Amino acid sequence: MRNTALAVVDMLYDFIDGSLACQNADNAVQETLKYIDKQTKGQGGEEHEILDTFPILFVRDHHPADHSSFKENGGIWPSHCVAGTKGGEIHSDLAPYANEELTFDKGCDKAVEQYSGFDAMNEAEQSLGEILELLDTTDIYVCGIATEYCIKNTCMDLLKAGFKVHLLKNCLGYVDYEGHLKALEEMAAAGVSIE
Numbered sequence: 335m336r337n338t339a340l341a342v343v344d345m346l347y348d349f350i351d352g353s354l355a356c357q358n359a360d361n362a363v364q365e366t367l368k369y370i371d372k373q374t375k376g377q378g379g380e381e382h383e384i385l386d387t388f389p390i391l392f393v394r395d396h397h398p399a400d401h402s403s404f405k406e407n408g409g410i411w412p413s414h415c416v417a418g419t420k421g422g423e424i425h426s427d428l429a430p431y432a433n434e435e436l437t438f439d440k441g442c443d444k445a446v447e448q449y450s451g452f453d454a455m456n457e458a459e460q461s462l463g464e465i466l467e468l469l470d471t472t473d474i475y476v477c478g479i480a481t482e483y484c485i486k487n488t489c490m491d492l493l494k495a496g497f498k499v500h501l502l503k504n505c506l507g508y509v510d511y512e513g514h515l516k517a518l519e520e521m522a523a524a525g526v527s528i529e
């Protein structure tokens with residue numbers, strides 16, 4: 335049986351209009367909302383019932399202020415998504431769909447880059463991969479920011495773990511358009527379905 339879930343990766347203010355604002359990010363948020371509406375429309379019932387049949391998992395870059403990926407600490411990125419700051423929050427249009435159990439943080443260890451959301455942890459210290467297993471997910475839909483980094487790494491890990499991975503190409507933000515296209519090609523070649 336086909337059992338689907340959606341993973342929304344790093345749709346956080348610093349990647350949308352903050353210190354590491356990405357191309358197409360605002361548009362990607364709006365397209366994601368449309369996608370969620372389409373999946374949940376006509377199902378009726380309370381919102382929590384809808385989310386039982388279509389779980390939406392959120393991944394958050396969630397760094398300590400002295401994270402090694404920041405330029406001032408020898409990394410390649412401006413400071414971003416520091417835990418407890420506005421820049422690290424999920425976009426307010428999407429936040430109503432997020433709950434604690436299905437929100438997973440990554441990059442919490444200052445020494446580890448962690449682009450992939452696969453091993454990101456919720457408050458109960460369950461990883462995204464573990465939760466997808468518990469939900470009996472077969473098909474995982476992925477959207478978010480940025481295609482070349484966290485999206486690509488997350489999709490590759492999901493594939494390795496045996497999930498059928500569907501990438502929502504209109505729901506992606508990216509650092510660089512050429513890099514975005516190249517990453518899409520790499521993912522398609524690896525077996526990700528670009529939709």
Ligand SMILES: [Zn+2]
Nearest residue numbers: 395403415441
């Ligand atoms: Zn980061």
